[in-house]
Amino acid sequence: MVLLRGFAAGDDGPIMGETTGQRQTGYARWMMPFALLDDLPRQLQRLTVRDLAWALLSPPLLSAPPCPQRHPLAGSLWADQPQRLEAWLRELDADDRPLREWLAKLGSRRLGHYYERLWQFALGHAPGIELLAASLAIREGGRTLGELDIVLRDRDGVHHLELAIKLYLGPEGAGRDPDTWLGPGCHDRLGSKLAHLAGHQLPMSAAAHSRELLTQLGVEQLQAHVWLGGYLFYPWPGHADAPQGANPQHLRGRWLRRRDWVMAEGERWQPLPRHAWLAPARVEANECWQAEQFAAWLHVLERQAPAQLLVRLSEEADGAWQEAERVFLVADDWPYSP
Secondary structure (H helix, E strand, O other): OEEOOOOOOOOOOOOOOOOOOOOOOHHHHHOOOOHHHOOHHHHOOOHHHHHHHHHHHOOOOEOOOOOOEOOOOOOOHHHHOHHHHHHHHHHHHHOOHHHHHHHHOOOOOOHHHHHHHHHHHHHHHOOOOEEEEEEEEEEEOOEEEEEEEEEEEEOOEEEEEEEEEEEEEOOOEOOOOHHHOEOOOOOOEHHHHHHHHHHHHHHHHHOHHHHHHHHHOOOOOOEEEEEEEEEEEEEOOOOEOOOOOEOOOOEEEEEEEHHHOOOOOOOEEEEOOHHHOOOOOEEOHHHOOOHHHHHHHHHHOOOOOOOEEEEEEEEOOOOOEEEEEEEEEEOOOOOOOO
16 A cells, blocks of 8 residues: 655645636546647657656547546646646656656556556646555455555545556457457456446445545545546457447557468568557667568467567657557467456
């Protein structure tokens, strides 16, 4: 459990006396307050800072989830002045030691924990936000019932936030049912995740055991919200409908089976390690695979290997290679029972 109180150094505090024009309203404010910065992650160079920027700036998977959704920074000064967030991220890109030191304290290698840690760092520095708790464990006796990912105070009140990063592959055909969207390992379904968020994780902050802890933090009233980021992957060849409630601006890729893999002449592909699945990939010239290197890697990859996330790269003017598209390569008999 991590408890954090107080505003970050240099914080301007809550914004008083704002005009209607100064405070974004509606969907733009609550869901996508930083739409003008959506290309910023590609402009940054350091992987951890690109991931941080991606977490803060990428659109949610769903625009109509079965539970309340709110951008964690919707009540911050950054939401009113996105240029201040951009300046902070560019400053970190020039010297990312504070971020690296923060992430070095993370014991888990799970992608979801990494994603949460990135958000904790940002919320701890965001002007106008007081981060009250992170990963707040809720216990009954010696049994852990769960945890509250984030508890924060901003100009709109106190909020309990559940954060999730997910990558789901769609079915071959109708995909409106969220239960037909699977994680790459077939252990997870979008429908199951949404049901768990709505039925267990979000209501937890209203339970008696949670209320006792929250009272110790000076919290009497709060609102519970989710923020679900990630990518949806569509079958190739073929077609899948987007899941019900999908954000029209959600990030997307494709998935295909080994038997359908064909690489066009001149294309550059390479696999992404799991820890690099967030922001669009950037590969320096000396690290970019030639076609022969990728072919050799694919030749020795086991036919029943777990799903591999591949990126096609295109060369930029500065000599680096940037992600042009991403694809999950799966076994011929995918999906399979976990």
